[in-house]
Amino acid sequence: MSIVTTQRSEGLSRRGLLTAAGVAAVGLGALPGQGLAEEVAAYDAIVIGGGFAGATAAKELRARGRRPLILEARDRVGGRTWTDTFLGKKVERGGTWVHWSQPHVWAEMMRYGLPIVEDPGPDRVILSTDGGPRSFPPAEAFGRIGELLGRVFEGAPALFDRPFDPLFRDADVRAIDGLSLRGRLDQLRLPPQDEGWINGFTASYAGGTNARGAYTQMAKWWALAGGTNSAWGNATGRYRVEPGTGALLQAILADSGAQVRLRTPVASVADNGKQVVVTTRSGERFTAPIAVVAVPVNVWKKIAFTPALPAAHAAATQEGIGVPNGTKIWLHIRGDIGRVYAQPAEGNPIGSLIPFAQLDDGQLFVAFSFHDTFDGTDLRQVQDAVRALEPKADVVAIKAQNWAKDEFSLGAAAYLQPGQLTRLHEALQRPSGRVAFATADIARGWNGYIDGAIESGVRAARSLG
Numbered sequence: 001m002s003i004v005t006t007q008r009s010e011g012l013s014r015r016g017l018l019t020a021a022g023v024a025a026v027g028l029g030a031l032p033g034q035g036l037a038e039e040v041a042a043y044d045a046i047v048i049g050g051g052f053a054g055a056t057a058a059k060e061l062r063a064r065g066r067r068p069l070i071l072e073a074r075d076r077v078g079g080r081t082w083t084d085t086f087l088g089k090k091v092e093r094g095g096t097w098v099h100w101s102q103p104h105v106w107a108e109m110m111r112y113g114l115p116i117v118e119d120p121g122p123d124r125v126i127l128s129t130d131g132g133p134r135s136f137p138p139a140e141a142f143g144r145i146g147e148l149l150g151r152v153f154e155g156a157p158a159l160f161d162r163p164f165d166p167l168f169r170d171a172d173v174r175a176i177d178g179l180s181l182r183g184r185l186d187q188l189r190l191p192p193q194d195e196g197w198i199n200g201f202t203a204s205y206a207g208g209t210n211a212r213g214a215y216t217q218m219a220k221w222w223a224l225a226g227g228t229n230s231a232w233g234n235a236t237g238r239y240r241v242e243p244g245t246g247a248l249l250q251a252i253l254a255d256s257g258a259q260v261r262l263r264t265p266v267a268s269v270a271d272n273g274k275q276v277v278v279t280t281r282s283g284e285r286f287t288a289p290i291a292v293v294a295v296p297v298n299v300w301k302k303i304a305f306t307p308a309l310p311a312a313h314a315a316a317t318q319e320g321i322g323v324p325n326g327t328k329i330w331l332h333i334r335g336d337i338g339r340v341y342a343q344p345a346e347g348n349p350i351g352s353l354i355p356f357a358q359l360d361d362g363q364l365f366v367a368f369s370f371h372d373t374f375d376g377t378d379l380r381q382v383q384d385a386v387r388a389l390e391p392k393a394d395v396v397a398i399k400a401q402n403w404a405k406d407e408f409s410l411g412a413a414a415y416l417q418p419g420q421l422t423r424l425h426e427a428l429q430r431p432s433g434r435v436a437f438a439t440a441d442i443a444r445g446w447n448g449y450i451d452g453a454i455e456s457g458v459r460a461a462r463s464l465g
Helices: 020-026 037-042 052-063 103-112 138-152 170-176 181-188 192-206 215-225 229-237 245-256 297-302 311-319 379-389 420-428 450-463
Strands: 002-004 045-048 068-071 083-086 089-092 116-118 124-127 134-136 239-241 259-261 266-271 276-280 285-288 291-293 304-306 327-334 340-343 352-359 362-369 394-402 435-437
Touching: 045 052, 045 276, 045 285, 052 068, 052 245, 052 291, 052 450, 068 245, 068 285, 083 245, 089 352, 089 362, 103 245, 103 450, 124 138, 134 138, 138 181, 138 192, 138 229, 170 215, 170 420, 181 192, 181 215, 192 215, 192 340, 215 229, 215 420, 239 245, 266 291, 291 450, 297 311, 311 420, 327 352, 327 379, 362 379, 379 394, 435 450
Parallel strands: 002 259, 045 068, 045 291, 068 259, 124 340, 266 304, 291 435
Antiparallel strands: 083 089, 116 239, 124 134, 266 276, 276 285, 327 362, 327 394, 340 352, 352 362
C-alpha cells in the first residue's frame, strides 16, 4: 500500500493523520510523489472511500487478483473511525468497541494478532427521576435496566434467530417493521421512572428520538449480542482494540496492496456498460472495469451517478440511514465525582456520559450527544449539560467530533427507520451494473459497527466477481 496526496503534505489540516509525522505514527509509510496519471491504467478496480468498508473491499479485490485504487476524500483514512490523541491518551473519535460476537472484525483482530483492552465499569450511575438526576449503585441501576430491556426486546432472539439473515422470518419481521421504538415503549405502558430509565438508552442509539428509530433495528442487535443486557454491554461497550482502530485499518490496507489517494473527493460515477468512469471534484478522471462505492449512505446523494441510483438506493440516501445528529465528545473533568456513568432520559443534550481513564488532574470521560440544537463542540454548552447531571463536575477541556456536520459522513452511525429494513435492505445488498456499494450502514448483521463495515466490504467485492 502507498499513500498519495493531491496537495503537499504541509498543507494538511490539524485533523489529518497523514502528515509526514502522522503517517509515521500510524505506520502507513512515507508519502510518495504527487502525480498518478501515468499509473491509472494499471488499476482494474476503484474503491471510493478509505474506511473499513473500503479497505476491506480493496483487500478482497486484491485476493481475487485485482489491483485496487482507493480514492479517499479526507486527508486521512478511516472514515467514521478515527484514532486520535487527547491529553496524552489514545482516543477514538468514531467507532470504538469490538467483541467476539462480531465475527468479521474479530476474525481480522485474530488475523493480525491485535490485543484488546477492557474498559473498567463505573462506581455509580446517574439516572433520571421525578426529582431530577440521581445516583444509584451500578448493580441496582443496570439490574433494573436489564429487566426493562428484556421486556422491550422480549421475543427478539426468536424473531431474529438467524440475525445475519435479518429477513429469514420475512413475514414476522414485516409485520412489525413499521413499529418505532417509541411505539414499542408505548405498548409497555411503563411507570414514569422506568420509562425515564429506558427511553434515554434506546433514543441514544436511534438518533436522539425514539420516534425515529425502528424497533426491528435494535431487536436485531439485541439478538446478535446474545439476548441479555450483560451480553449487550459486553458486545457494544466493553472491549477496545488496544493499539487503536487505526492499527487494524492499517493492517487491512497493507494487505490490500492498494494505492490510496487522499484529498480526492468524488463528484460523479458513470457506468457505461464496459467500464466505470470516476470523476473527482477537481476534474480528474479514473477508469476501471468495476468500482465499489464505500461511503456512507447519507453521502450517496452528493455523488452524481450515471445511470441514476436504483430506486432503493435513491430512497435510502434521501431518507438517510446514518443518524442525523451525532457528536462524540471527549472531556477532561475535574471534581470529586468518581467513575460516574450517566444515562439521562430522552431529550437530554447529553445522551450518555462514560468514564474512561484517570488523569493526573482529573478524569477523562467520553460522551455522546444526539440533540438537534445542542452544540457538543462548545465547551460552555458541554459544561452546562454535564453539570445539570453532576453539579460537582468541572469540564475544563473537550475534543469533539460532530459527524453530522462532516461533509463526508452527513450523519453518525447507522440506525434504520421504521420500514426501511423490509423495504430497502435486500435491494441495497445488490450491485448496480459494474458498481457495488459497501458501508456499515447496509450490513446484514452488525450494521453501524466496524464489524458491519468489514462484512459489507467483503460482500461488495465478491458481488462484482
